[in-house]
Amino acid sequence: MAPRIIVLGRQGAGKGTQCARLVSEYGIVHVSTGDMLRAAVAAETELGKQAEAIMKSGGLVSDEIMNGIVAERLAADDIMANGVLLDGYPRTTGQAETLEAILADQGVELTAAINIDVPLEEVTARMMERGRDDDTDEAIAERLRNYEEQTAPLLEFFAERNKLVVIDGLGAEDEVFARVQGALGL
């Protein structure tokens, strides 16, 4: 069956980079909710207008909005055929529960939730260097706080379901990718 993989990790842990490698190597479809929201902001859609201020402040867009976006995307033919890498979703327990229900409805199983583990001090340093538009010091701090409060509990959620795989995210990109491949048995 086409893989359904969740990629967890603090902002700046290298999720985007590792997803890009998995996409080019295996043709799995990358779904980044952050990228989808940034596209909506750029296109000035209704969603973009609602999300813009929240994103700038480092807060989280509501579960209701995010679940709707993802449910629609996951039903698309490319994902049914090639599988999906979910990057940036789920971010709360409510989102994880909804995702579980969506996959159950589709009759497919979650392959794994991989956690690319990089310590807090290291990701803070990396994010400062990245300099993205919504990367103000305050927004970075708020996002990392959100992660510890809202997203870190998901590690437990997936561990309880025997789906969690922890990957050491320190070191060269190639080394981390080799660990990801090994962990997923690819």
Ligand code: AMP
């Ligand atoms: P990211 O590129 O994943 O770091 O996402 C950038 C911003 O988009 C986040 O700081 C949130 O404001 C918002 N966002 C992305 N994904 C989600 C999600 N699953 N739930 C809530 N907000 C999200």
